[in-house]
Amino acid sequence: MSDTSDSAVRTYIEAHRTAFLDDLADWLRIPSVSAQPDHDADVRRSADWLAAKLKETGFLSTEILHTDGAPAVFAEWLSDDPSAPTVLVYGHHDVQPAAVEDGWHTDPFEPVLKDGRLYARGAADDKGQVFFHTLGVRAHLAVTGRTTPAVNLKLLIEGEEESGSPHFRDLVEAHADRLAADVVIVSDTGMWSETTPTVCTGMRGLAECEITFQGPDQDIHSGSFGGAVPNPATAAARLVAALHDDDERITIPGFYDGIAELTEAERELFSELPFDEAEWLRTAKSRAPHGEKGLTTLERIWARPTAEVNGIGGGYQGPGGKTIIPSSAMVKLSFRLVAGQDPARIEKLVTDWVATRVPAGIGHEITFSAGTRPCLTPLDHPALQSVVRAMGRAFGSKIRFTREGGSGPAADLQDVLGAPVLFLGISVPSDGWHAPNEKVEIDLLLKGVETTAHLWGDLGGC
Amino acid sequence: MSDTSDSAVRTYIEAHRTAFLDDLADWLRIPSVSAQPDHDADVRRSADWLAAKLKETGFLSTEILHTDGAPAVFAEWLSDDPSAPTVLVYGHHDVQPAAVEDGWHTDPFEPVLKDGRLYARGAADDKGQVFFHTLGVRAHLAVTGRTTPAVNLKLLIEGEEESGSPHFRDLVEAHADRLAADVVIVSDTGMWSETTPTVCTGMRGLAECEITFQGPDQDIHSGSFGGAVPNPATAAARLVAALHDDDERITIPGFYDGIAELTEAERELFSELPFDEAEWLRTAKSRAPHGEKGLTTLERIWARPTAEVNGIGGGYQGPGGKTIIPSSAMVKLSFRLVAGQDPARIEKLVTDWVATRVPAGIGHEITFSAGTRPCLTPLDHPALQSVVRAMGRAFGSKIRFTREGGSGPAADLQDVLGAPVLFLGISVPSDGWHAPNEKVEIDLLLKGVETTAHLWGDLGGC
Ligand SMILES: [Zn+2]
Numbered sequence: 001m002s003d004t005s006d007s008a009v010r011t012y013i014e015a016h017r018t019a020f021l022d023d024l025a026d027w028l029r030i031p032s033v034s035a036q037p038d039h040d041a042d043v044r045r046s047a048d049w050l051a052a053k054l055k056e057t058g059f060l061s062t063e064i065l066h067t068d069g070a071p072a073v074f075a076e077w078l079s080d081d082p083s084a085p086t087v088l089v090y091g092h093h094d095v096q097p098a099a100v101e102d103g104w105h106t107d108p109f110e111p112v113l114k115d116g117r118l119y120a121r122g123a124a125d126d127k128g129q130v131f132f133h134t135l136g137v138r139a140h141l142a143v144t145g146r147t148t149p150a151v152n153l154k155l156l157i158e159g160e161e162e163s164g165s166p167h168f169r170d171l172v173e174a175h176a177d178r179l180a181a182d183v184v185i186v187s188d189t190g191m192w193s194e195t196t197p198t199v200c201t202g203m204r205g206l207a208e209c210e211i212t213f214q215g216p217d218q219d220i221h222s223g224s225f226g227g228a229v230p231n232p233a234t235a236a237a238r239l240v241a242a243l244h245d246d247d248e249r250i251t252i253p254g255f256y257d258g259i260a261e262l263t264e265a266e267r268e269l270f271s272e273l274p275f276d277e278a279e280w281l282r283t284a285k286s287r288a289p290h291g292e293k294g295l296t297t298l299e300r301i302w303a304r305p306t307a308e309v310n311g312i313g314g315g316y317q318g319p320g321g322k323t324i325i326p327s328s329a330m331v332k333l334s335f336r337l338v339a340g341q342d343p344a345r346i347e348k349l350v351t352d353w354v355a356t357r358v359p360a361g362i363g364h365e366i367t368f369s370a371g372t373r374p375c376l377t378p379l380d381h382p383a384l385q386s387v388v389r390a391m392g393r394a395f396g397s398k399i400r401f402t403r404e405g406g407s408g409p410a411a412d413l414q415d416v417l418g419a420p421v422l423f424l425g426i427s428v429p430s431d432g433w434h435a436p437n438e439k440v441e442i443d444l445l446l447k448g449v450e451t452t453a454h455l456w457g458d459l460g461g462c
Numbered sequence: 463m464s465d466t467s468d469s470a471v472r473t474y475i476e477a478h479r480t481a482f483l484d485d486l487a488d489w490l491r492i493p494s495v496s497a498q499p500d501h502d503a504d505v506r507r508s509a510d511w512l513a514a515k516l517k518e519t520g521f522l523s524t525e526i527l528h529t530d531g532a533p534a535v536f537a538e539w540l541s542d543d544p545s546a547p548t549v550l551v552y553g554h555h556d557v558q559p560a561a562v563e564d565g566w567h568t569d570p571f572e573p574v575l576k577d578g579r580l581y582a583r584g585a586a587d588d589k590g591q592v593f594f595h596t597l598g599v600r601a602h603l604a605v606t607g608r609t610t611p612a613v614n615l616k617l618l619i620e621g622e623e624e625s626g627s628p629h630f631r632d633l634v635e636a637h638a639d640r641l642a643a644d645v646v647i648v649s650d651t652g653m654w655s656e657t658t659p660t661v662c663t664g665m666r667g668l669a670e671c672e673i674t675f676q677g678p679d680q681d682i683h684s685g686s687f688g689g690a691v692p693n694p695a696t697a698a699a700r701l702v703a704a705l706h707d708d709d710e711r712i713t714i715p716g717f718y719d720g721i722a723e724l725t726e727a728e729r730e731l732f733s734e735l736p737f738d739e740a741e742w743l744r745t746a747k748s749r750a751p752h753g754e755k756g757l758t759t760l761e762r763i764w765a766r767p768t769a770e771v772n773g774i775g776g777g778y779q780g781p782g783g784k785t786i787i788p789s790s791a792m793v794k795l796s797f798r799l800v801a802g803q804d805p806a807r808i809e810k811l812v813t814d815w816v817a818t819r820v821p822a823g824i825g826h827e828i829t830f831s832a833g834t835r836p837c838l839t840p841l842d843h844p845a846l847q848s849v850v851r852a853m854g855r856a857f858g859s860k861i862r863f864t865r866e867g868g869s870g871p872a873a874d875l876q877d878v879l880g881a882p883v884l885f886l887g888i889s890v891p892s893d894g895w896h897a898p899n900e901k902v903e904i905d906l907l908l909k910g911v912e913t914t915a916h917l918w919g920d921l922g923g924c
């Protein structure tokens with residue numbers, strides 16, 4: 001952790017910058033769109049390309065892991081230090097769909113370097129952020145004079161993240177022994193901004209259900225029967241309305257049990273970020289903030305659970321009117337969860353609560369899909385401190401903390417491998433994930449390289 | 463009002479029964495389905511057939527009234543008594559769709575006489591109930607020895623009732639002078655049962671609206687933004703839930719203003735009817751009664767206003783889940799109204815109330831379609847007493863009172879012509895309106911003839 005090694009890393013990276021960017025551009029030319037079946041061969045080609053590149057980088061073992069869907073890539077470079085900790089890096093090699101018609105200024109699969117940015121689908125999400133690990137480990141070896149990394153380094157780069165990772169948990173369970181690690185590093189998130197480097201310390205979990213409400217055996221006439229039998233659309237609406245109290249807290253008994261309330265120190269850390277609510281609302285395409293009483297927007301999206309209606313439907317939805325009492329209605333609900341909440345327990349609480357709320361004469365069914373557990377790394381976790389130190393050296397400034405409001409396959413790694421999950425990403429909000437003209441800032445990409453060059457030494461204690 | 467004239471009427475009807483049923487069967491053979499464009503010519507043929515038949519019956523003037531849709535038939539037979547009151551009979555000559563595949567045991571447009579019933583589409587709704595007026599007026603003349611009826615008799619038989627009467631109000635307004643009457647008699651309803659003859663004294667009115675709720679400019683991610691911006695589907699659900707209080711009374715301020723509460727005498731009249739709630743629930747295809755606290759089912763559907771959700775929709779309604787905050791949501795509401803409530807005033811009350819309930823950050827729009835006013839005939843109205851007397855003579859038993867929960871074009875006649883609306887129908891619930899194997903009971907059909915034979919004399923004071 002010396003100024004000398006910092007500048008040695010920079011020199012090494014500068015020397016390899018052009019080849020690194022050329023290689024990344026080659027990979028970005030492969031349109032590995034997992035959601036579009038006509039790109040299946042491209043996704044396989046992307047996996048093969050990455051496996052070959054990792055072998056060339058020096059990983060001693062590289063392998064394609066097949067799933068019932070698109071293949072993942074697994075690579076291993078073990079340390080010759082028997083006491084070295086084991087790190088598993090997670091990322092994905094598939095990308096979102098992209099077409100010039102969507103508003104791209106250039107071909108999304110023909111990378112363009114311009115004004116210090118590399119434009120291409122996947123430049124930031126997630127090929128760029130996977131790829132900085134290749135040069136990072138080389139820089140680590142070069143400046144430490146080691147022949148093997150100071151950590152046992154494993155990479156698991158999946159091929160279906162943009163399709164919802166349908167086979168990821170099976171994959172992790174099938175290969176749990178080989179994937180075993182002391183810490184998981186997910187490189188598939190971002191930072192607050194170019195000028196405010198941050199590390200993400202957690203993601204929310206998720207429980208999702210659909211509830212159907214059965215009223216009359218068929219739509220019945222609202223004149224003949226209206227006012228005298230229960231209406232399933234009304235029952236659905238009342239259930240949704242009853243989810244929250246006047247302070248926008250969720251009313252389901254036991255829902256908040258076990259949640260660690262935000263500490264003053266954590267709230268202070270959130271408030272240090274240069275949050276611009278008007279700008280955030282523009283991103284949310286919304287007109288007003290709204291949520292649990294007494295909390296800021298960042299506290300609401302990062303540290304508090306939610307109950308949202310994703311869909312609601314019942315009765316006649318076409319043009320004009322139709323004077324019926326609908327036969328049935330349904331709502332789709334999703335609950336974002338925070339540390340201390342378990343999706344299986346939430347499923348039971350919601351199920352029990354719904355059963356008490358449905359009126360006599362209305363039948364109901366509730367179905368949950370597989371839940372996702374929340375991840376949260378304690379701020380004093382030693383590995384997190386390593387990440388903060390390594391980023392601090394790369395960025396030359398104070399590293400602050402963020403969280404993610406969403407939920408991701410990282411939770412499967414945490415659950416199956418029993419290892420803490422850390423997040424190391426250098427993308428910024430303007431990178432345009434899933435949008436036209438996705439790009440990555442070259443300077444930040446190289447800071448990612450630099451961070452990992454320091455991180456393996458820090459984690460490995462050298 | 464003598465036993466002699468009662469038996470004379472019966473004798474006359476018996477003598478003409480066969481020709482009457484043969485003629486009705488001819489009319490029922492015309493598939494005048496107004497909702498199916500390929501039957502447009504049949505609807506026109508049905509109007510022509512009826513106009514010719516009314517001319518043959520003796521109506522001095524018969525005419526096809528054209529609309530922007532299907533034609534109506536207007537016929538007039540004025541009294542030679544200059545002080546005779548004027549009666550306008552309303553019915554319709556179009557029918558619901560019908561096909562053998564729907565479960566008919568015989569061709570729906572080839573009438574079958576069996577076990578004292580006439581089976582055909584339109585037998586009860588509404589050709590049979592229009593047609594009893596043809597023999598009724600002849601019987602009236604025959605037994606009174608008159609050459610013209612004791613009332614100025616007008617018939618308006620529309621051709622679009624089963625399609626929602628889209629041009630009916632325009633028609634009535636365009637011909638208001640010629641349709642002018644002291645009383646309107648609607649023959650398009652039914653009685654309680656074969657053994658409990660009743661007269662309907664009112665229909666509920668109707669106000670209908672659609673409310674759209676605008677949230678984010680597009681669907682947004684429920685992880686990134688959930689819990690911190692308002693959700694339009696939640697807003698829609700909360701609005702619906704807020705429509706009623708715990709006693710299932712509607713909470714919109716002023717909604718009940720001006721309603722005459724049910725008197726003890728009216729409640730007593732309702733309770734005299736042999737109501738079987740289990741049987742009613744089967745008709746409603748529902749599993750439990752539900753509604754305003756402290757009221758019976760009949761009170762709820764006949765004498766109280768409602769707020770029903772006819773449709774609700776927003777967000778993702780396909781299979782599986784989608785973790786979004788929807789961009790928009792909508793609800794379709796209908797309000798059944800009772801005497802004392804005006805659709806225009808209800809529209810304003812609902813509009814104002816909705817505006818106060820939509821949360822900050824959610825845009826909304828509310829659109830009402832044309833409303834229908836409620837009809838209610840006071841039990842002591844002289845014309846209603848005439849109907850009760852005439853029915854009492856025909857049926858030989860006490861006539862009780864019902865109401866209709868639905869709303870109908872009768873209200874347009876009440877509004878435009880300023881005349882009270884009475885209901886004279888002999889159909890029973892088992893007749894199967896809008897269902898396969900629709901039929902009419904021949905005995906009841908002839909009681910309809912008999913009732914009108916007495917009614918014109920009673921109303922005309924002879
Ligand atoms: Zn990604």
Ligand SMILES: [Zn+2]
Pocket residue numbers: 554587588623650
């Ligand atoms: Zn009808």
